[in-house]
Amino acid sequence: MRPNARKNIIYSIVLLVAIMLVYSWRNRDKTVTELTETTVAVAGKMSLSGKTMGTTYNITYLDEESRDLQPSIDSLLVVFNKSLSTYIPDSELSKFNLGDTLDFNLPYLLPVLQESKVVFDNTNGAFDPTVGPLVNIWGFGPSGPELKDSVDIKNLLATVGFNKIEFDQTQLRKKVPGIYLDFSAIAKGYGSDVVADFLKNRGISNYLVEIGGELVANGVNEKGELWKVGVNRPEESANASDLISIIALQDRGMATSGNYRNFYVRDSVKISHTINPATGYPVTHTLLSATVLAANCMTADAYATAMMVMGKDRAIALDSALSEIEVFLIYDDGNGGFKTFASENLKPFLSFPQEN
DSSP: OOHHHHHHHHHHHHHHHHHHHHHHHHHHHHHHHHHHTTEEEETTEEEEEEEETTEEEEEEEEOTTOOOOHHHHHHHHHHHHHHHOSSSTTSHHHHHHHSSEEEOOSSSHHHHHHHHHHHHHHTTTSSOTTOHHHHIIIIISTTOOOOOOHHHHHHHHTTOOGGGEEEOSSEEEESSTTOOOOOTTTHHHHHHHHHHHHHHHTTOOOEEEEETTEEEEESBOTTSSBEEEEEEOSOTTOOTTOEEEEEEESSOEEEEEESSSSEEEETTEEEESOBOTTTSSBOOSSEEEEEEEESSHHHHHHHHHHHHHHOHHHHHHHHHHOTTOEEEEEEEOSSSSEEEEEOTTTGGGEEOGGGO
16 A cells, blocks of 8 residues: 555544544533433432422432433322322312212322321311312412402311311212312322332432422432431522521431412411411411421421411420421511521431521
8 A cells, every 4th residue: 555545544534533522522511411401320329300290309319220210200200190189180189079989099099198187187187188279269279369258268168177078998088068189288298208119119228309399318318428408598588598407317208388488468468378277267377487307208298287377386386296206497586587496306407507
């Protein structure tokens, strides 16, 4: 082969390699961006994000195999919503609300009914999934403000009360017509538990699951430390980084409920989205935020909702009465600021950023 021919071949090979390197470099950012939108894997740490139940979810887990479990989790949440959503016309819950009885076909409705009954009894009815019609008439439902007058509210109270339904292992029934069940105050916590159980069944022991702010943590993070989550300052203008405290979660579920964002003002009166099932009216007390920790997030979610109905003093009394929960409460101090209360068992896991 002549020298010039050999040089041309070498030049062509070098040029081809250079083109391939440039192409790979230019497409590097695009590949990373596309991956970030769904699943990110870094040395066995998997981070997933998506949408469900009208909100978002964020899931982090440690997996030596770096398995992408998002498709399975999304499919699981679709079935979950098919059971408990009030926005899906043919969900199990929607069918029951339109009728009088329901035979269970999916595995999610019975457990949430059982847990709701326990919390309903332990809180003297402060947690009540039949309160949905009252929430709607006060203007916090899908159709917006519908407030009419006290007569309508009194009439609606006749169809409010978790003791006005009955269920067994196979069927759910209404004792009186007009009952409407809504598990929005417990469903996100329950959904977090369902996803956590799925991860555990896949052999994953270190994870943090969050759906709409309700969390389940197990094991440790990639640094070998307990998962740490923040509690927002109870202010309407506060953003995600405005934290009043940080809680280290040790194999616990955690849920927070508050009145400082979801409200409106009518005739100079602040109308809260938290409705007292006993009176039919929005609550008026000093409790701004209730964070509850429990063995599972479904339980934590229900008690956090109940405490926002009960108010500070009754919430503290409930904390003393129940060994299965820990609480962190934020309440108005009456002077334009706020104070906090924490269960004794929670204090070792609690820190305050402003002290650091």
